[in-house]
Amino acid sequence: MKLTVNGTAHEVDADPSTPLLYVLRNDLGLNGAKFGCGLGQCGACTVMVDGKAVFSCLTPVMLLEDREIKTVEGLGTIDNPGPMQTAFIEEQAAQCGYCIPGMMMRAQSILEANPDATDDELRHGLEPNLCRCGTHMRILRAVSKARTLMKSASAAPAVERA
Amino acid sequence: MKRLIVRFVILLAIVAAGLFAYAWKPAIDPATPPQRADFDQELIEKGAQLAAVGNCTACHTNPGGRSFAGSFAMPTPFGIIYSSNITPDPETGIGQWSEAAFSRAMREGVSRDGSHLYPAFPFDHFTRVSDEDNKALYAFLMTRPAVKQSPLANELPFPLNIRFVLAGWKLLFFDEGAHQNVASRSDEWNRGAYLVDGLGHCGACHTPRNAFGAEKPDAYLAGGEAEGWSAFALNEASPAPVPWTADSLYAYLRRGWHADHGVANGPMAEVTGNLGLLPDSDIRAIAVYLESLMGTPSAEREQRGEQALKAAAASDLVLASASGAQDDTPAARGETIYYAACATCHDSNRPQPFGGSNLHLSSALNAPDPQNAINVILFGLPAASGRQSSIMPGFAAIMNDQQMSDLLAYLREEFAQQPNWDDVASRLTDTRSGKYHVSVRPSDGIERGPDNVGAKDQ
Structure with missing residues (x-):
């Protein structure tokens, strides 16, 4: 079946009931999204589908034909990180880092839907994603910085700012 | 002819005067706000329990706002009604209300100033509350x-924004008066009836x-609606696959879940x-009464x-898989979705309340309408803040209406053995778009004001 990930169409040879997460990691080599609980309870596998955050571990690929999938790899590259990634790097918002791609994708979906989301709305919106290291304060700082960077992203690319 | 008209006018005036006399209620003089020392601590604590039975905080507190300070928007089919401030602030709350004014509001649905209260404030039930309990509630508030x-x-249209009109509503629908015990029933049953009806x-x-x-008086507890959720029948029409018993009702009301019925959801x-504040005996009484209704x-x-219990116990995640039928029917497509997206939790056999409940036991799938099943699949069960709770991820962003409708066709056929509901598509569209508003809340917990718990906390 055909899957569109980060703007690229892929022909995937997988059982339609396979969770998106497995296809991303095993078939497409996109290892950003992580397997945490497999039950949609931790958020490590969060990616975006049509702009909304979803748990890729319990999203079978059969539901995703003609949908736009975006993973953390779609937010920018190592050489040219996007505003969300830049914010996390600048705030050093990772301890073990396992939850971070999921955090970024959920934050990205919140801010794309509402660029002016308040700190409260961000905090509430990030609720489904867990961090076991206790990096929450840095994560929140990074996300609120991303809110600023995303607004000025078109004016001044993140890479030039740094 | 002239005389006839005069007579008619006089008659009309008499009727109008009668209605006015019925509708007009005097103001009760403002009282000096009472002090804490005016009340026994025991009475205040009893009032805290009663306020929990009444679920006062749910409507009189805005989520995250100050407890009992009101202004919570209650959508009704007629418009939006905002709850009043029932804290003892003299200017904006009920600080100047004497106990008599408070009791009259409970008993007759009339504000201290004499104006009629909207029945969004359930005085049609509170009229059954005893003087003694009103006293305790007053002390607590x-x-x-x-x-x-x-x-x-x-935000109500004319003429509903004129409170005088409510007198007519009361004349037609309001049955004022204290609760009457049924002599042939046990004290426990009567206590339950009093708490349920009052x-x-x-x-x-x-x-x-x-x-x-x-x-509707002829459809007592026969199933209604609340904040976008179907409130299931509590009589013999209960949709629970496993019939409720006093024991299971007790456990469910006490803990917010039961292994044979799942987790309390929505409102x-x-x-x-809230019932967590009640003594076991009161919850037992409610359970005994409800069991008798069923x-x-x-x-x-x-x-x-x-x-249903046997089928639930036999679920096995390792063996769980779609029947393999390749039919292109909604239910067959839905079955594939179920095994790919739902079975991981719902066939896991992990214990309640944190494991996904087995759908053979689902009241929502056996209900007369698909609303609760739709709500849960779209929005899930969000996590509670700062404590453990049952959760379910929502699938609104994952499944489109067609996929969800296929899934519901399968669920209804497989787990309720009933023909599919006929209004799935329209309900799905309206619920997803927000045209039909649904309150989505975490399981078992009252999350309102920061200081809404019992009387002992201060």
Whole structure:
């Protein structure tokens, strides 16, 4: 079946009931999204589908034909990180880092839907994603910085700012 | 002819005067706000429990706002009604209300200033509350922190925005008067009936309403609606696959979940969260009364319950897989979705309340309408803040309406053995778009004001 990930169409040879997460990691080599609980309870596998955050571990690929999938790899590259990634790097918002791609994708979906989301709305919106290291304060700082960077992203690319 | 007209006018004037006399209520003089020392601590604590039965905080507190300070928007079919401030603030709350004024509001639905209260305030139930309990409630409310916060103005069309009109509603639908015990029943049963019909106002959600928003007296607890959720029938029409018993009702109301029935959801989660303040004996009484309303299940019903339990116990995630039928029917497509997206949790056999509940036991799938099943699949069950809770991820962003409708076709056929509901598509569209508003709340817990718990916390 055909899957569109980060703007690229892929022909995937997988059982339609396979969770998106497995296809991303095993078939497409996109290892950003992580397997945490497999039950949609931790958020490590969060990616975006049509702009909304979803748990890729319990999203079978059969539901995703003609949908736009975006993973953390779609937010920018190592050489040219996007505003969300830049914010996390600048705030050093990772301890073990396992939850971070999921955090970024959920934050990205919140801010794309509402660029002016308040700190409260961000905090509430990030609720489904867990961090076991206790990096929450840095994560929140990074996300609120991303809110600023995303607004000025078109004016001044993140890479030039740094 | 002239004389006839005069007579008619006089008659009309008499009727109008009669109606006016019925509708007009005097103001009760403002009282000096009482002090904490005016009340026994024991009375205040009893009032805290009663306020929990009444679920007062749910409507009189804005989520995250100050407790009992009101201005919570209650959508009704007639417009939005904002709850009043029932803290003892003298200017914006009920600080100047004497106990007599408070009791009259409970008993007659009349404000201290004499104006009629909207039946969004369930005085049709609270009229059953005893003087003694009103006294305790008064003591509890008058010792809460006073909050200065003017209630927002209701958004109601003419003539419903004229409170005088409510007298007509009362004339037609309001049955004023204290609760009457049934002599042939036990004290426990009568206590349960008193709590259910009075402060508990279970019928406000579980009894269907007529076009004027009044509960239908001939459909007592026969299933109603609350905040976008179907409130299931509490009589013999209960959709629970396993018939409720006093024991299972007790456990469910006490803890907010039961292994044979699942986890309290939507506005019911607030109710079970609130009931946590009640003594076991009161919850037992409610359970005993409700069991009697549901009646003794028929042999057929018992058998169905046993089959549901057996089927649930036999679920095995390792063996779980779609039947392999390649039919292109909605139910067959739905089955594939179920095994790919739902079975991981719902066939896991992990214990309640944190494992996904087995759908053979689902009341929502056996219900007369698909609303609760739709709500849960779209929005899931969000996590509670700062404590453990049952959760379910929502699938709104994952499944489109067609996929969800296929899934519902399968669920209904497989787990309720009933023909599919005929209004799935329209309900899905309206619920997803927000045209049909649904309150989504975490399980078992009242999350309202920061200081909404019992009397001992201050």
